[in-house]
Amino acid sequence: MKVGICGLGTVGGGTFNVLQRNAVEIARRAGRGIEVAQIAARHLNPACNLGDTPVTEDVFAVVNNPEIDIIVELIGGYGVAREVVLQAIANGKHVVTANKALIAVHGNEIFAAASAKGVMVAFEASVAGGIPIIKAVREGLAANQINWLAGIINGTGNFILTEMRDKGRTFDDVLAEAQALGYAEADPTFDVEGIDAAHKLTILASIAFGIPLQFDKAYTEGISKLTTADVAYAEAFGYRIKHLGVARRTSEGVELRVHPTLIPADRLIANVHGVMNAVMVHGDAVGSTLYYGAGAGAEPTASSVVADIIDVVRTLTTDPNNRVPHLAFQANALSDLPVLPVGQVETAYYLRIQAKDRPGVLAKVATILSERGINIESILQKEAEEQDGLVPIILMTHRVREQKMNDAIAALEALDDIAGPLMRIRVEQLN
Amino acid sequence: MKVGICGLGTVGGGTFNVLQRNAVEIARRAGRGIEVAQIAARHLNPACNLGDTPVTEDVFAVVNNPEIDIIVELIGGYGVAREVVLQAIANGKHVVTANKALIAVHGNEIFAAASAKGVMVAFEASVAGGIPIIKAVREGLAANQINWLAGIINGTGNFILTEMRDKGRTFDDVLAEAQALGYAEADPTFDVEGIDAAHKLTILASIAFGIPLQFDKAYTEGISKLTTADVAYAEAFGYRIKHLGVARRTSEGVELRVHPTLIPADRLIANVHGVMNAVMVHGDAVGSTLYYGAGAGAEPTASSVVADIIDVVRTLTTDPNNRVPHLAFQANALSDLPVLPVGQVETAYYLRIQAKDRPGVLAKVATILSERGINIESILQKEAEEQDGLVPIILMTHRVREQKMNDAIAALEALDDIAGPLMRIRVEQLN
Numbered sequence: 001m002k003v004g005i006c007g008l009g010t011v012g013g014g015t016f017n018v019l020q021r022n023a024v025e026i027a028r029r030a031g032r033g034i035e036v037a038q039i040a041a042r043h044l045n046p047a048c049n050l051g052d053t054p055v056t057e058d059v060f061a062v063v064n065n066p067e068i069d070i071i072v073e074l075i076g077g078y079g080v081a082r083e084v085v086l087q088a089i090a091n092g093k094h095v096v097t098a099n100k101a102l103i104a105v106h107g108n109e110i111f112a113a114a115s116a117k118g119v120m121v122a123f124e125a126s127v128a129g130g131i132p133i134i135k136a137v138r139e140g141l142a143a144n145q146i147n148w149l150a151g152i153i154n155g156t157g158n159f160i161l162t163e164m165r166d167k168g169r170t171f172d173d174v175l176a177e178a179q180a181l182g183y184a185e186a187d188p189t190f191d192v193e194g195i196d197a198a199h200k201l202t203i204l205a206s207i208a209f210g211i212p213l214q215f216d217k218a219y220t221e222g223i224s225k226l227t228t229a230d231v232a233y234a235e236a237f238g239y240r241i242k243h244l245g246v247a248r249r250t251s252e253g254v255e256l257r258v259h260p261t262l263i264p265a266d267r268l269i270a271n272v273h274g275v276m277n278a279v280m281v282h283g284d285a286v287g288s289t290l291y292y293g294a295g296a297g298a299e300p301t302a303s304s305v306v307a308d309i310i311d312v313v314r315t316l317t318t319d320p321n322n323r324v325p326h327l328a329f330q331a332n333a334l335s336d337l338p339v340l341p342v343g344q345v346e347t348a349y350y351l352r353i354q355a356k357d358r359p360g361v362l363a364k365v366a367t368i369l370s371e372r373g374i375n376i377e378s379i380l381q382k383e384a385e386e387q388d389g390l391v392p393i394i395l396m397t398h399r400v401r402e403q404k405m406n407d408a409i410a411a412l413e414a415l416d417d418i419a420g421p422l423m424r425i426r427v428e429q430l431n
Numbered sequence: 432m433k434v435g436i437c438g439l440g441t442v443g444g445g446t447f448n449v450l451q452r453n454a455v456e457i458a459r460r461a462g463r464g465i466e467v468a469q470i471a472a473r474h475l476n477p478a479c480n481l482g483d484t485p486v487t488e489d490v491f492a493v494v495n496n497p498e499i500d501i502i503v504e505l506i507g508g509y510g511v512a513r514e515v516v517l518q519a520i521a522n523g524k525h526v527v528t529a530n531k532a533l534i535a536v537h538g539n540e541i542f543a544a545a546s547a548k549g550v551m552v553a554f555e556a557s558v559a560g561g562i563p564i565i566k567a568v569r570e571g572l573a574a575n576q577i578n579w580l581a582g583i584i585n586g587t588g589n590f591i592l593t594e595m596r597d598k599g600r601t602f603d604d605v606l607a608e609a610q611a612l613g614y615a616e617a618d619p620t621f622d623v624e625g626i627d628a629a630h631k632l633t634i635l636a637s638i639a640f641g642i643p644l645q646f647d648k649a650y651t652e653g654i655s656k657l658t659t660a661d662v663a664y665a666e667a668f669g670y671r672i673k674h675l676g677v678a679r680r681t682s683e684g685v686e687l688r689v690h691p692t693l694i695p696a697d698r699l700i701a702n703v704h705g706v707m708n709a710v711m712v713h714g715d716a717v718g719s720t721l722y723y724g725a726g727a728g729a730e731p732t733a734s735s736v737v738a739d740i741i742d743v744v745r746t747l748t749t750d751p752n753n754r755v756p757h758l759a760f761q762a763n764a765l766s767d768l769p770v771l772p773v774g775q776v777e778t779a780y781y782l783r784i785q786a787k788d789r790p791g792v793l794a795k796v797a798t799i800l801s802e803r804g805i806n807i808e809s810i811l812q813k814e815a816e817e818q819d820g821l822v823p824i825i826l827m828t829h830r831v832r833e834q835k836m837n838d839a840i841a842a843l844e845a846l847d848d849i850a851g852p853l854m855r856i857r858v859e860q861l862n
Contacts, residue, residue, distance in 0.1 A: 135571045209768060
């Protein structure tokens with residue numbers, strides 16, 4: 001399958017790089033290779049090694065290229081992007097786009113054109129970057145009447161609110177830093193006044209409730225008036241302030257609104273920090289669900305763009321009954337990568353040792369670990385317990401092969417100074 | 432499309448009820464109605480009003496019913512369930528199952544039979560109940576090389592660990608309560624020794640890494656030996672203990688292991704409490720993502736079973752280029768439910784009022800709110816601030832229509848006792 005990429009900025013560059021780097025894995029999943037046949041770009045992207053991929057400055061040369069099956073629109077905005085998408089559809093090409101503004105404002109027109117022409121338009125990357133939230137709502141929760149959804153769907157805004165809360169900084173101070181770091185645009189209006197979030201919320205509400213896209217009816221309120229005093233008072237009441245997009249179905253209609261919101265501090269979504277995004281979706285059968293991940297950035301957004309490309313390729317080229325292989329990869333492309341015996345696994349460890357209350361025990365323990373190359377990260381030694389006179393020693397180690405740890409544990413348990421088997425629990429940082 | 436349900440226990444009953452209750456919504460999404468043509472059950476389920484749906488005690492009467500297109504296997508276990516699934520495939524019927532043990536142990540055989548016969552086998556409900564995690568990994572993250580995943584994928588175990596931590600209770604004490612509440616089986620081995628989690632992890636690892644199902648190679652360690660002391664010591668180090676399934680790809684092979692694990696307390700997954708499930712998935716392009724929801728129960732599991740049925744129906748009956756409609760619902764089945772003006776929205780409110788330091792201001796504020804039917808939930812009055820002598824009054828209200836609140840705010844701001852505009856932030860409980 002031949003793909004044309006229109007726009008080689010952050011997301012376009014990420015899309016090209018992911019398609020190149022993961023070409024083998026993607027072909028094992030999709031059942032055939034995906035080739036970037038042509039790129040339209042006004043400037044080259046220093047993050048990309050384009051090799052001999054043809055590049056043009058004329059985006060319509062790509063859109064009208066008869067060899068190309070799928071047009072990937074990563075230009076942004078409503079102007080040229082709309083023309084590109086409509087011309088691609090008119091040419092009978094499938095379209096993948098990450099353009100939330102285009103879909104929220106012109107989606108009804110674009111979808112009607114695509115349906116009339118019998119081509120696909122995919123837009124997973126338009127909402128919440130790398131989180132497959134459109135697929136989750138549109139397919140994964142298709143059994144449900146969706147009651148409401150609420151999301152942190154603008155990373156810049158969440159970064160600002162996180163800093164205001166964690167460090168007591170003012171809105172203006174953090175915004176200036178976000179601009180310096182490249183998280184926020186020179187004109188931050190779209191992000192901090194909620195317009196970007198309203199684009200995404202409009203799309204989510206339509207797929208949740210089955211209503212046409214109605215961006216002009218979304219209520220939008222930004223975060224620029226929030227003070228550090230409000231953040232602190234909210235905390236005193238047990239709440240956090242997040243810039244949420246909320247869509248709710250009532251008997252009278254649909255609420256569609258973006259505004260700063262106090263939410264209880266113990267909710268999972270209240271603990272989504274920095275530039276990360278998360279969307280809660282509540283269905284009548286499933287109850288509350290939550291989807292979390294990077295909402296922006298080159299490769300997280302590319303993850304969704306390329307997933308859409310694979311969806312299109314799977315639909316076009318596979319037996320419909322095996323559109324998605326049972327185990328994600330084509331049955332004849334499974335790997336013989338072995339499952340490792342647990343002795344070969346590497347983790348850090350928590351150890352609790354019940355030591356007899358004698359001098360020198362800790363030194364013996366440390367020596368046994370050290371001789372096997374096991375480094376202690378932290379240690380907690382408690383006073384002797386009243387009932388049995390034993391001293392609990394609790395250790396956290398650095399990462400080590402399980403086999404070495406088993407060997408160390410056997411040596412420790414053989415010590416006369418230690419009572420009974422020790423407790424060993426594995427530790428994962430998950431980062 | 433005609434569906435036969437085999438097994439009318441918790442999940443079977445939930446599946447029947449969701450298909451009935453949401454029949455209209457589901458038909459708007461799937462493009463045609465889904466009818467339960469026959470049910471096989473040894474006992475009727477008091478939660479279901481079956482109407483005139485035919486019921487038989489002979490499961491093979493359903494499997495061999497020539498009118499049925501899709502067999503939904505909700506019997507559980509490896510015995511009859513395996514025969515049912517293989518016979519359904521041999522009969523050319525598509526299969527939807529929630530049976531993690533069957534897929535983890537006999538999946539390779541079942542998928543080969545299905546591919547040879549050209550039918551679909553869908554099993555979203557086999558892992559993490561209502562969370563669409565298989566779809567997320569298999570399709571949503573298809574662009575990525577998955578590096579690792581880690582999940583809380585057994586609700587019973589997580590309930591026990593949550594109670595041990597929150598209330599300092601022992602494992603045995605909480606297990607007895609979980610059995611009384613029906614969260615845990617009379618024989619809790621599958622749940623607390625990690626076997627159930629290992630079934631689910633085996634499936635997730637295969638779709639993440641593209642390896643055949645190898646349940647027999649999973650390492651499994653339970654939570655029954657954990658003490659309250661370990662839970663407390665972990666906390667002292669800044670960690671929480673969770674029963675995780677971990678699958679990781681290394682250069683040598685795949686780690687596949689279920690065991691108690693210390694994880695940093697500030698990770699989102701460390702804050703997944705009670706019977707809820709969550710899975711973290713880390714891909715090379717997308718980074719870390721997380722999926723959260725109910726991992727068990729009648730309707731959450733039915734949510735995934737019915738989503739799979741809709742997937743099969745969409746594949747069989749729609750134009751492939753419109754397998755999933757752009758806005759989730761068929762274009763001719765969109766709703767004209769209006770988007771409400773924000774004045775009709777109902778939320779609770781946080782108000783911060785800068786009052787002049789005079790007697791009786793609070794009474795005036797309370798009267799204005801009360802006259803408009805706005806109830807105060809809590810209130811915080813600070814001392815006068817040094818620089819301007821103003822007294823901040825912070826209020827949290829119960830839920831009220833925005834129009835009433837706007838009216839109250841206009842009246843409050845008109846008071847001579849109040850300086851400047853007040854700060855109003857909406858409050859959502861998200862429960």
